[in-house]
């Protein structure tokens with residue numbers, strides 16, 4: 014099969030479009046014929062070796078964690094899926110024509126959008142879901158401020174937070190104001206022109222998807238007793254404790270069942286997948302150069318078919 018593989022850590026030139034063996038499946042796995050792969054910041058971070066302490070690559074490695082496609086073959090112990098079923102999944106190595114995946118990371122794909130666009134769902138929407146519905150304590154939350162409202166995670170987080178009945182404030186650059194508003198944000202802060210500090214002590218929950226100085230600037234925005242959740246790096250817990258804020262790093266926790274719930278919201282017209290740009294698989298280098306800018310609007314998709 015054709016795949017994008019890396020043979021060493023490094024820049025986007027490491028990405029090679031080449032032949033690779035079709036993976037074997039274990040009894041509890043399905044083989045997915047991949048239609049498209051979603052591109053995530055974790056892909057370039059992994060390629061650069063920034064994640065080698067937690068998830069080292071085994072070279073030659075196929076990158077990519079998001080897939081949409083159809084079940085090609087099922088393992089002997091699999092009854093939940095049949096060949097031909099369109100699915101979305103969290104996989105290890107989606108920049109390829111096939112991937113072997115445990116069924117607990119696979120869900121039926123939403124039927125109302127192109128399968129290629131559904132490839133943008135798993136990691137970004139799943140992370141927003143984990144933050145909002147599994148880690149955040151929403152009982153006393155009326156207002157959420159989402160740092161990075163135009164990104165993969167941010168675009169889903171805005172929509173899911175609105176579904177949860179929250180008042181949403183989202184930060185973005187000037188060019189993405191309209192997008193963020195159209196997703197349901199009640200207030201948009203253009204971080205290139207306005208200072209978020211005017212919301213000091215005013216927010217019940219901040220979701221940080223940017224990190225660095227943006228994470229540092231986020232703590233003072235949270236009211237005493239509120240929450241600061243970052244998906245980028247662990248917040249300064251001591252500083253947060255001093256301010257009476259519950260601050261945590263959140264890692265996504267994806268299951269196929271959750272992916273189907275999210276797909277159900279897409280089919281019900283309650284959330285949308287925002288696609289920034291599509292590239293053929295062979296042009297993964299260009300896709301990586303784009304995501305590495307940190308200014309992608311929604312999701313980048315690699316089309317395998």
Ligand SMILES: NC(=O)c1ccc[n+]([C@@H]2O[C@H](COP(=O)([O-])OP(=O)(O)OC[C@H]3O[C@@H](n4cnc5c(N)ncnc54)[C@H](OP(=O)(O)O)[C@@H]3O)[C@@H](O)[C@H]2O)c1
Pocket residue numbers: 053054055136137140160161162163164165166167184185186187189204222223224227243244245263264265304307308309310311
């Ligand atoms: N912990 C986990 O399990 C987990 C899961 C998924 C992702 N992540 C991490 O979370 C981060 C975001 O992921 P993603 O997929 O959403 O990334 P992305 O799609 O690349 O989005 C980045 C977004 O950040 C915005 N941005 C950049 N600088 C900003 C600033 N100063 N203020 C506000 N917005 C700013 C950009 O919008 P503008 O162009 O408008 O600036 C862009 O839309 C990445 O670091 C990723 O590795 C972690």
